[in-house]
Amino acid sequence: MTLGSIRHQIRISRSADDVWARVRDAAGLHTWFPGLTDCQVDGKNRVIFLGSGMAMPEEILVSDDVQRRFQYRITAPIFRHHRGTIDVIELGDDECLVVYSTEADPRTMALTIAGGTAGALDELKRQMEEHH
Amino acid sequence: MGRKILFVTTDQQRYDAIGCNGGMVARTPVIDALAAQGYRYERAQPQSVVCMPSRSTMLTGQHVSTHGVWMNGVALPVDAPSVAEVLHDAGYRTALIGKPHFEPFLDPFLRFTENRLSREPLSDGLTHRGFEHFEAATHGGQGMLHYARWLLANHPEAVGMFYPVLDGSLEVNALGGGETGAPQVWENAIPKEWYHTDWVADRTINWLDGLDADDDWFCWMSFPDPHHPWDPPKSELGRIDWRDVPLPEGYPQTAAEREAILDRKPRHWRAWYDGSLVSNYEAPADWVPATMTADHVREVNQRNAIECELIDEALGRVLAAIEARGWGDDVDIVFTTDHGEFQGDFGLLFKGPYHVDALMRLPLVWRPAPSSTPAPAAVTRPVGLVDLAPTFCAIAGLPVPEWMEGKPLPSSDTDADARGFERSLTEWDSVLFGVDVHLRTITRDGWVCTTYQAGHSHDGTEGELYSLADDPLQRVNLWDDPAYSSIRADLVADLWDHQPAMHQPLRRVEAPV
Numbered sequence: 001m002t003l004g005s006i007r008h009q010i011r012i013s014r015s016a017d018d019v020w021a022r023v024r025d026a027a028g029l030h031t032w033f034p035g036l037t038d039c040q041v042d043g044k045n046r047v048i049f050l051g052s053g054m055a056m057p058e059e060i061l062v063s064d065d066v067q068r069r070f071q072y073r074i075t076a077p078i079f080r081h082h083r084g085t086i087d088v089i090e091l092g093d094d095e096c097l098v099v100y101s102t103e104a105d106p107r108t109m110a111l112t113i114a115g116g117t118a119g120a121l122d123e124l125k126r127q128m129e130e131h132h
Numbered sequence: 133m134g135r136k137i138l139f140v141t142t143d144q145q146r147y148d149a150i151g152c153n154g155g156m157v158a159r160t161p162v163i164d165a166l167a168a169q170g171y172r173y174e175r176a177q178p179q180s181v182v183c184m185p186s187r188s189t190m191l192t193g194q195h196v197s198t199h200g201v202w203m204n205g206v207a208l209p210v211d212a213p214s215v216a217e218v219l220h221d222a223g224y225r226t227a228l229i230g231k232p233h234f235e236p237f238l239d240p241f242l243r244f245t246e247n248r249l250s251r252e253p254l255s256d257g258l259t260h261r262g263f264e265h266f267e268a269a270t271h272g273g274q275g276m277l278h279y280a281r282w283l284l285a286n287h288p289e290a291v292g293m294f295y296p297v298l299d300g301s302l303e304v305n306a307l308g309g310g311e312t313g314a315p316q317v318w319e320n321a322i323p324k325e326w327y328h329t330d331w332v333a334d335r336t337i338n339w340l341d342g343l344d345a346d347d348d349w350f351c352w353m354s355f356p357d358p359h360h361p362w363d364p365p366k367s368e369l370g371r372i373d374w375r376d377v378p379l380p381e382g383y384p385q386t387a388a389e390r391e392a393i394l395d396r397k398p399r400h401w402r403a404w405y406d407g408s409l410v411s412n413y414e415a416p417a418d419w420v421p422a423t424m425t426a427d428h429v430r431e432v433n434q435r436n437a438i439e440c441e442l443i444d445e446a447l448g449r450v451l452a453a454i455e456a457r458g459w460g461d462d463v464d465i466v467f468t469t470d471h472g473e474f475q476g477d478f479g480l481l482f483k484g485p486y487h488v489d490a491l492m493r494l495p496l497v498w499r500p501a502p503s504s505t506p507a508p509a510a511v512t513r514p515v516g517l518v519d520l521a522p523t524f525c526a527i528a529g530l531p532v533p534e535w536m537e538g539k540p541l542p543s544s545d546t547d548a549d550a551r552g553f554e555r556s557l558t559e560w561d562s563v564l565f566g567v568d569v570h571l572r573t574i575t576r577d578g579w580v581c582t583t584y585q586a587g588h589s590h591d592g593t594e595g596e597l598y599s600l601a602d603d604p605l606q607r608v609n610l611w612d613d614p615a616y617s618s619i620r621a622d623l624v625a626d627l628w629d630h631q632p633a634m635h636q637p638l639r640r641v642e643a644p645v
Binding site: 004035051052078108109111119 | 205236238242276298301302303413565641642643644
């Protein structure tokens with residue numbers, strides 16, 4: 001088995017709608033994901049630029065305003081499979097849970113990417129709560 | 133002007149890899165001479181048997197639970213306590229040259245300072261973890277560290293000569309090479325002068341050359357070898373014929389013997405040997421130890437020994453440079469490593485959650501500055517890498533900060549007894565793709581005792597108990613022997629009395645390594 005599946009989550013003291021507005025902005029990921037320097041979106045295609053200088057092509061699969069779910073996959077050949085999923089779950093009027101899941105084959109990439117997603121959740125919380 | 137400190141580390145080197153500790157394969161005259169002039173520790177142990185936690189202990193002088201780097205892939209915060217910072221604040225010039233590994237290497241987002249420093253050098257007056265000079269290297273020619281960038285800029289044809297450390301799935305590579313097909317053995321066409329061992333020594337000499345004669349300095353010279361892959365420069369392979377390398381005493385020569393020994397240990401030992409469980413990222417996921425032959429062991433140990441000889445010679449060059457500067461009488465030299473290596477013991481290679489001498493008994497030599505007129509001694513009492521940072525403070529004439537948990541190393545057994553060097557603690561925690569393993573170990577009074585906490589393969593009742601005097605190869609597990617139940621109970625109680633609580637919240641795993 002070479003599939004790695006890792007989940008990180010964080011509670012944010014901000015409404016699910018406010019947080020979802022940031023998450024659904026596909027072109028703004030680099031503003032809250034440490035280690036990304038830029039994002040370029042063209043329809044369903046997105047390219048993220050990593051701090052190491054690598055460019056990573058992605059396909060946006062789901063951007064569901066009702067479920068508040070954003071889903072994408074990295075299409076770079078080093079991945080046999082990738083699925084990134086961000087769910088924003090309402091916990092109350094002014095609180096939500098954000099779950100960032102990473103599946104990848106090779107599984108080692110799941111660990112490597114998920115280290116970044118955990119840092120991204122921390123940064124998202126910081127920004128959303130600081131600007132409230 | 134005070135005493136200067138050259139701190140020399142290797143990576144993944146066994147106690148018996150050097151001549152002064154009885155090693156018979158590698159010739160290490162430089163280290164042996166230092167041992168003859170100073171203190172040689174016969175029971176020096178790491179607080180973790182993998183790189184990042186162990187190196188964090190060296191830097192902070194803290195146990196793993198306290199600094200919180202509980203497995204490889206967990207980053208030591210950049211503002212964590214650092215002995216280099218203590219020394220720098222006291223006026224020492226400070227450098228780390230070679231392998232740091234306080235932060236993960238696999239870092240495509242370039243989130244970690246260690247990986248950025250080759251592109252964004254420290255500005256004048258700034259330090260990283262207390263080091264004003266930082267030049268990093270690791271086991272190969274690729275990546276983001278200084279050595280890889282130097283190699284690419286100056287000798288690009290050599291970048292691809294090293295063993296491919298990771299395979300196509302970014303797992304630790306199981307690919308075999310050499311004449312026997314042993315895993316991680318490789319013929320590396322790189323000229324010796326471009327190999328990372330010589331590069332680390334060259335850069336150290338270069339940094340020392342830039343210091344003023346009356347500067348006090350602390351230099352951590354950190355060789356990436358003899359950690360696998362075993363790919364020393366091909367030009368050096370004639371030093372030792374692998375066919376002449378004796379099989380280690382710890383290598384049981386028949387499969388039946390190996391299996392019988394492993395079956396007396398907690399079940400993850402045999403499961404790894406058989407290839408049914410890989411609990412950690414430190415060994416190739418696709419390699420089955422049971423397939424290892426005696427010739428594989430010989431060839432691995434040949435390459436390993438050659439790497440040890442190259443380190444010894446590189447250290448000799450640095451010492452000659454220090455003598456040439458007129459500093460010889462005023463330099464303390466501490467030589468050690470971060471953890472050991474199986475190298476065939478129990479029919480295994482590499483490392484993992486296995487607290488036995490192969491991984492836990494380390495070479496440690498302290499040659500105090502000759503101006504301090506040390507009385508050479510062999511110290512048999514247990515000491516730990518947690519004691520290094522306090523030792524550096526003591527050498528510099530500084531008080532040991534409260535946050536350090538070790539004590540300055542003893543100069544003799546008498547000194548050790550007077551200052552309470554009774555026990556050494558080692559811990560392991562790992563969580564990887566649903567497999568978790570948790571060990572706590574105490575070494576005291578000639579016993580090694582390991583308790584297991586509940587995890588993927590253990591229910592929390594398992595353990596290991598070995599008498600170092602009666603069973604130096606740790607083959608007979610006495611944990612469940614009623615005759616030793618009181619000794620076991622006493623050791624376990626003592627362990628938990630002294631084991632620091634784990635840092636909370638638990639630090640996050642950022643990458644596999």
